[in-house]
């Protein structure tokens with residue numbers, strides 16, 4: 701009985717809901733175990749563990765790292781990692797510093813386009829070190845420049861849009877190595893973002909496995925049934941673990957709910973034991 705949600709963002713990165721409240725929403729949705737996977741930060745994990753202990757929800761420490769393979773952004777989730785590892789802390793601090801190099805340039809572009817925004821306003825709204833484009837989108841929403849985060853991304857923030865600025869990112873192999881160094885199981889997030897299928901998808905996943913990847917996020921809020929089936933097949937052929945999650949962010953993805961995604965997401969609880977066994981073997 702119950703379900704999993706192994707992909708959740710909180711106010712510790714670019715989500716709009718605090719960890720304890722995410723746990724409460726998970727309880728309502730019938731989630732029995734979950735992972736907090738904030739971008740480049742582990743700050744939300746202790747609050748989630750405490751709330752999980754109270755609500756009877758198992759909390760797997762997690763994280764999400766962005767990497768760049770050629771022109772494609774590849775996100776890697778890490779599960780069961782030692783979130784207090786000091787080497788990891790240094791690497792994450794550098795990733796967050798990279799965000800503070802990029803974000804002010806985005807703000808300059810927006811100002812050049814005539815939008816009255818400052819980075820100080822973004823920082824105040826974010827209230828965390830892991831500041832991302834969704835925070836900028838929220839500021840644009842608050843100021844009435846756009847009516848949704850989607851509009852903010854489409855007009856200004858997405859790759860190719862008017863205020864887009866790239867961020868310096870590790871390669872997938874580096875990100876995977878950093879996760880494994882901290883005892884985390886590296887899993888390819890939302891394979892739909894690769895925009896690949898068939899042989900090219902298989903080759904990309906095989907390359908990532910060579911680099912140390914151990915799983916694929918087969919179940920995801922925006923995967924169509926046919927995509928879920930293909931990702932499951934690739935995971936089976938490459939002997940990779942299967943995971944799943946909603947990628948809940950709160951207000952910047954208002955159609956995505958904890959545990960159920962757009963309503964039809966159901967991540968089977970049977971996926972948890974193999975993931976935990978793999979994490980235990982890495983320790």
Ligand code: AMP
Nearest residue numbers: 739831832833834849850853854952953
């Ligand atoms: P960043 O980490 O600053 O590069 O921002 C990337 C994050 O923005 C992703 O992880 C998504 O959570 C979010 N994002 C990307 N595209 C959109 C979109 N169209 N609408 C809302 N959020 C988005």
Ligand code: ZN
Nearest residue numbers: 709714739949
């Ligand atoms: Zn995000």
Ligand code: FE
Nearest residue numbers: 764775889890
């Ligand atoms: Fe992602």
Ligand code: FE
Nearest residue numbers: 707709764947
């Ligand atoms: Fe995510």
